[in-house]
Amino acid sequence: MIQTSKLIAGNWKMNGLGASLAEVAALRAALAEAAPTCRVALCPPATLVERMARAAGDGVEIGGQDCRAETHGAFTGDISAAMLKDAGATLVILGHSERRQGHGETDALVASKAEAALAAGLAPIICVGETLEQREAGRAVEVVRSQIMASLPLALAGRDFAVAYEPVWAIGTGLTPTLEQIEEVHRAVRAAMIERLGLGVAATPILYGGSVKPDNAREILAVPEVGGALVGGASLKAADFLGIIRGAQGSGRRE
Numbered sequence: 001m002i003q004t005s006k007l008i009a010g011n012w013k014m015n016g017l018g019a020s021l022a023e024v025a026a027l028r029a030a031l032a033e034a035a036p037t038c039r040v041a042l043c044p045p046a047t048l049v050e051r052m053a054r055a056a057g058d059g060v061e062i063g064g065q066d067c068r069a070e071t072h073g074a075f076t077g078d079i080s081a082a083m084l085k086d087a088g089a090t091l092v093i094l095g096h097s098e099r100r101q102g103h104g105e106t107d108a109l110v111a112s113k114a115e116a117a118l119a120a121g122l123a124p125i126i127c128v129g130e131t132l133e134q135r136e137a138g139r140a141v142e143v144v145r146s147q148i149m150a151s152l153p154l155a156l157a158g159r160d161f162a163v164a165y166e167p168v169w170a171i172g173t174g175l176t177p178t179l180e181q182i183e184e185v186h187r188a189v190r191a192a193m194i195e196r197l198g199l200g201v202a203a204t205p206i207l208y209g210g211s212v213k214p215d216n217a218r219e220i221l222a223v224p225e226v227g228g229a230l231v232g233g234a235s236l237k238a239a240d241f242l243g244i245i246r247g248a249q250g251s252g253r254r255e
């Protein structure tokens, strides 16, 4: 339902072969000791979901990185939300910029995938974010607002989900927006979410994603309206991911 604790989610993208289970075991042991107050999730490639769900135990939720909008059928290479759920996933990342750009995913497609995820019992993490060109043209807030209005299906009202604000130019680059820029966009995301889905989403987490590391996590997570992080590269090593989770502990108030 409505989440009040922060959500720290790792997006392994197409990485994690080999060392994955050892990293999950290390993370699980460290989390058991640290007893974090935030919600922790890892989203590995689909082939690792089932193994990781078994290795992760209760403290770490496992998610997919995409799903098909249809429930089944002749869609070679695709995976349904129910298949992810069956493998042990509890959430799924949708509309990541690498899929919007690399696979031509539109807002409408992302919205239908979110409906499929909800129907299968998965919590969607819906990604939005502007390109560098759009930011430089002063259009960041406008672009993100329009993505929210068209990518969030009305079926999300009252359901467990999150939005992730990931400026495309901050992903994997080591660049991050200023804290003021993060706050500005997160406030705009909240306003658009409420406009679209009503006041019931006033506490739904809005994650920040894009070059989150242990050394910048605390300050980013303390920004008003930042309800967690979606972490790429730094989620691959348990020690780095833990550093970010620690940054979420007592990282300040949310508004």
Ligand SMILES: O=C(CO)COP(=O)(O)O
Binding pocket: 011, 096, 166, 170, 171, 172, 173, 174, 209, 210, 211, 212, 230, 231, 232, 233, 234
């Ligand atoms: O795309 C991201 C998470 O979905 C962010 O990736 P990085 O943390 O590697 O910049």
